[in-house]
Amino acid sequence: MTRITEPADGPAVVTAATAGVPIEIDGLGRSFGPVHALRDVTLTVAPGEIVALLGPSGSGKSTLLRICAGLEEPTSGDLRFGAVSQLGVAPHRRDVSMVFQHFALYPHLTALENLTLALRHGRGLPKAAAVARARETLDMLGIGELAARRPAKMSGGQRQRVAIGRALATRARVILLDEPMSGLDAQLRVDLRVEIVGLLRRLGTTALFVTHDQAEAMAVGDRVAVLSGGRLQQIGTPDEIYDRPATRFVAAFIGSPPMNVREGRWHDGQLHGDGFALPAPAGATAFGVRPEHLVLVAAASTGSGSVPADAVVAPVALASDALRVTGEVVVSERLGAERTVYVRTSAGVLAVRVDAAEVPGVGMRVTLRAPLSTLTFFDAAGARI
Numbered sequence: 001m002t003r004i005t006e007p008a009d010g011p012a013v014v015t016a017a018t019a020g021v022p023i024e025i026d027g028l029g030r031s032f033g034p035v036h037a038l039r040d041v042t043l044t045v046a047p048g049e050i051v052a053l054l055g056p057s058g059s060g061k062s063t064l065l066r067i068c069a070g071l072e073e074p075t076s077g078d079l080r081f082g083a084v085s086q087l088g089v090a091p092h093r094r095d096v097s098m099v100f101q102h103f104a105l106y107p108h109l110t111a112l113e114n115l116t117l118a119l120r121h122g123r124g125l126p127k128a129a130a131v132a133r134a135r136e137t138l139d140m141l142g143i144g145e146l147a148a149r150r151p152a153k154m155s156g157g158q159r160q161r162v163a164i165g166r167a168l169a170t171r172a173r174v175i176l177l178d179e180p181m182s183g184l185d186a187q188l189r190v191d192l193r194v195e196i197v198g199l200l201r202r203l204g205t206t207a208l209f210v211t212h213d214q215a216e217a218m219a220v221g222d223r224v225a226v227l228s229g230g231r232l233q234q235i236g237t238p239d240e241i242y243d244r245p246a247t248r249f250v251a252a253f254i255g256s257p258p259m260n261v262r263e264g265r266w267h268d269g270q271l272h273g274d275g276f277a278l279p280a281p282a283g284a285t286a287f288g289v290r291p292e293h294l295v296l297v298a299a300a301s302t303g304s305g306s307v308p309a310d311a312v313v314a315p316v317a318l319a320s321d322a323l324r325v326t327g328e329v330v331v332s333e334r335l336g337a338e339r340t341v342y343v344r345t346s347a348g349v350l351a352v353r354v355d356a357a358e359v360p361g362v363g364m365r366v367t368l369r370a371p372l373s374t375l376t377f378f379d380a381a382g383a384r385i
């Protein structure tokens with residue numbers, strides 16, 4: 001049960017959590033004619049857990065969310081909230097609340113009235129209780145001063161805060177958020193996501209959060225579910241998804257820039273490709289290496305002769321290097337404390353993450369190295385070996 005207390009020195013706060021129910025998505029499929037929007041998706045969300053649904057456009061994220069909301073029926077599989085199947089249960093009979101990409105606030109109502117209406121009609125609260133809950137929720141979101149304002153007189157960020165407030169105010173045990181912050185500017189998105197996560201945690205609501213922004217998914221989700229072509233590629237904590245991608249798709253989708261992936265042919269214990277040959281497990285058809293695992297060593301040729309190959313001292317013993325390619329720096333991008341350097345090698349253009357203090361200039365000849373322990377191998381079906 002959620003409990004509200006009123007501290008002497010501030011707005012009401014929710015002190016107890018665990019209001020959420022578990023969600024079991026069990027072999028869900030959804031076809032639209034020949035289009036398989038979802039294929040055999042199975043995942044469980046724990047009570048109070050936030051799972052981010054991440055994938056490119058058309059991967060099935062919204063369809064999965066709409067099935068959870070009851071706006072769409074699956075073609076196969078089951079959906080349970082707290083062990084109770086929701087198939088055939090009308091949206092308004094499900095204990096869910098949804099936040100859409102577009103605010104969908106009533107334009108003729110103030111912020112307070114928008115929330116109050118949802119609580120009176122959606123949850124059947126008596127007027128006084130609905131107004132009190134609405135005010136408290138606006139305060140929790142730091143927008144109490146907007147209570148009397150209509151949507152037309154709010155900024156986009158304020159409108160979306162009110163829309164999120166309306167969904168959270170209902171205290172539904174499942175909250176579904178469909179790209180709730182797209183359309184807002186970058187800084188506002190970061191601020192708002194911190195607030196949303198904080199609120200969801202305080203309320204203990206089970207949440208599914210759809211986004212195609214991987215940084216947002218990794219920041220918001222206790223776990224991230226990566227979808228591609230209607231299939232669940234992997235579900236795991238942000239660390240698991242990043243450090244141990246289950247498939248080649250996840251490896252190349254997560255990370256900025258993502259993992260460098262190169263194809264080859266395996267024989268005699270090695271993966272052979274254009275410009276490389278590596279010791280590799282049997283069945284490997286591709287290897288991947290994260291940009292931060294490549295060690296960049298200057299190998300420039302100057303007018304007076306060669307610079308020593310290890311002019312930039314690398315903390316990796318040469319003998320253990322599985323990968324060693326040479327090339328030329330083609331782009332160098334400064335990103336805060338780090339720099340991403342793109343190097344054209346015989347194995348194609350590889351992205352390398354270096355400390356911003358290291359400045360390999362464009363046109364510089366460099367060697368890239370990586371020990372075997374940092375390489376990931378994939379089989380012909382794209383699964384990690």
Ligand SMILES: Nc1ncnc2c1ncn2[C@@H]1O[C@H](COP(=O)(O)OP(=O)(O)OP(=O)(O)O)[C@@H](O)[C@H]1O
Nearest residue numbers: 032035037055056057058059060061062063064212
């Ligand atoms: N009502 C529909 N009728 C026909 N096809 C549909 C319908 N809804 C979704 N689809 C198709 O199902 C697939 C998945 O769509 P969905 O909207 O779930 O993807 P998404 O990952 O949410 O994409 P986006 O990030 O662009 O919103 C797409 O190929 C889409 O065209």
